[in-house]
Amino acid sequence: MIGRLIAGRYELATVIGQGGMGQVWTAYDRRLDRRVAVKLLRPDKVADGDDAEELRRRFDRECRVTAQVDHPGLVTVHDAGADGDELYLVMQYVEGADLGDHLAEHDPYPWQWAVAVAAQMCAVLSAVHAVPIVHRDLKPRNVIVRPDGTVTVLDLGVASVLDTDTTRLTHTGSPIGSPAYMAPEQAMGGTVGPRTDLYALGVLLHEMLSGHVPFAGSTALGVLHRHLYEAPVPLRQVRPEVPEPLEALVLRLLAKDPQHRPAGAQDVYRELAALLPVPGAHHGPLGPMDPTRPFLHPHAPWPDRAGAPQPPRPATAPTAPPLAGDDLATAVEEVKRLLDAGRITQAVDLLGGIIPAAAGKHGEHSPVLRALRKQYAATLMEDGQYRRALPELRRLGEEFASQYGGADRQALRFRYEAAQCLEQLGDTTAALSEYRVLLPYFEQWAATDPATPLGIRRRIAHLLLSAGDRAAAHEVLTRLLFDAQRVHGHAHPFPAEIRRTLAWLSRVQG
CATH class of the missing domain: 1.10.510.10 (Transferase(Phosphotransferase) domain 1)
Known part of the structure; x- marks a missing residue:
């Protein structure tokens, strides 16, 4: 393995960490002639088949999100991707x-x-x-x-x-x-x-x-x-x-x-x-x-080192400028191309520039603007930017409810996605309350969409576990297991995951 080249660029040198799911190596970046750390993960160690592919997609998204966090107490992410059967994450090499x-x-x-x-x-x-x-x-x-x-x-x-x-x-x-x-x-x-x-x-x-x-x-x-x-x-x-x-x-x-x-x-x-x-x-x-x-001694030089000044960095990252109306159609096509290429962050920035131009050209309540805002909210969710997605989803939900009524299916779908944002933001109480309100509506449509109410019930159980109410979570999961097996069959991954959680809950409580 020593000397192996990852992505045609990073030459592995020495193992500095090892676990059940991968290894961490010191490596050399041939292009920039610097030492880096490379973490290799094996998807097959934690998932099989389609789950392994889903893990790859999550890995790509998490790398994009974490790479945007700028703090001196975090290791800098340089690169990420797949090399054969392994996922790799290239990071700043930290001495210490x-x-x-x-x-x-x-x-x-x-x-x-x-x-x-x-x-x-x-x-x-x-x-x-x-x-x-x-x-x-x-x-x-x-x-x-x-x-x-x-x-x-x-x-x-x-x-x-x-x-x-x-x-x-x-x-x-x-x-x-x-x-x-x-x-x-x-x-x-x-x-x-x-x-x-x-x-x-x-x-x-x-x-x-x-x-x-x-x-x-x-x-x-x-x-x-x-x-x-x-x-x-x-x-x-x-x-x-x-x-x-x-x-x-x-x-x-x-x-x-x-x-x-x-x-x-x-x-x-x-x-x-x-x-x-x-x-x-x-x-x-x-x-x-x-x-x-x-x-x-805040900001004092490192011991026994000459403190060479570092080049200044821009205070903020450049963003896409607002677009003129004539450029709107071209920009929409560019967003589609970026999304197809998996360049989610660029698509988010470009959509943020398109929306003001579309509002000025077509009006705040036009179908064109609404379609763009729906795409913007969905892209923010895909990029893990839940704090920015939440107000967009709430606004869309309110607009559809105002136009078509509070029981409108699309309005409720936006509320459901907003509740997922609350869950991701750690607002357990608000997310749990919203899921409980939404569940009866989606259960009305279980004949054509059984997956959504089952998914909401599972989220409720997980939030109850987070809140420490294990008895209530056990009751929700027990009822959910019966219905999930009736809908999906005993061998489906969804009821299998519920059985594992119930078994784990029983063992730990016992």
Whole structure:
């Protein structure tokens, strides 16, 4: 494998990480003559047949979305694609030690360091949750402490690719993610949100401060059972010098119910900031890769390095300018070509420029403008831009309801897609409420469209799991399994996935 050329450009050199679903290599970019990191994934390790193809499509989309997140605490994505049977992701090579090695080298880990690592991770999470993206697999191997003390988070979006809507478990029956760091709602197959990452952050903080994860066991099932039903040991019982506010914060981060955790990463950062060292204050000798250094000496040069200035970057990415009316037909054809080529982000930008021109030429209520706005909303959804898609879908739903009545099928379809955006944005309560309102309408059309009401019921079950209401979720899934097997047959993937979730729920609850 050493010396293998990926995409005719990236020459593999050394394995630096390995797991059940792929490997991470150092490599050399022949075109730009630089060192990079290449992650190789095997779709056949987590899916078969059509599922593997769906995984490839999700991989492409997640790479597009995550590549747009610009934050110094995230590894930069350079390239992505498929090479033979493997998917590849080319990333910036980050110098430093992963947090697992950093912990092993510094035992006990200074509590100020733990605060500094967690604060930097909160800054990253605040940026990615705003997109919105949920990391889903925060763990020591996905956190790098660099020589200047800054922290870099890896593998953003990869766990989302593997955790598909059609199967929450791999075909071997193993849960997606790392059980030691997995929130209860994620373990139960519920809908994940920003607070799922905050739980994993709480596990990491507990590990940094105590030397071990709060819930351990000899089997993955045993670990997940402890996440669901056992309370963590308060940190000051094992390490008295930990400040009381820090102990209290970790306990809130590890709450079983997501609603009892802090509201967001920014709130956690504010609490951690009160415990950080004051800039410029004496903090003893700065050891190698001290994570408090960025707070003590903000933007200071790296140790033992000459700080060469970096070229300036544009503050914002260029966007497509509004188009004149005469260019409208040409632009529409260009959008179609971009979509056919899979260039979704460019299509979104171009549609954003077309719509004002179409409104000026044809009017706000014209069929042409409505068709463009429907395409715009659908493309935003395809590109994972749920925050931008939500108001577009709500507006379309309101317009169709105003013209054709609240029970209009197309109006309700837009509301259903808007509810999916709410779910993706982590608004569990609003999404659950909307799905429950919509379900009776779609059940009226079950004779011609049985898949949609079944899908809504499954989403309701997953949201109930996320909210910690396992009894209600079990009841919904049991009824859903009967109807899904009647519609699809026993061997269809949809009822098979429900049976796996019910079996997993029964084992963990037992």
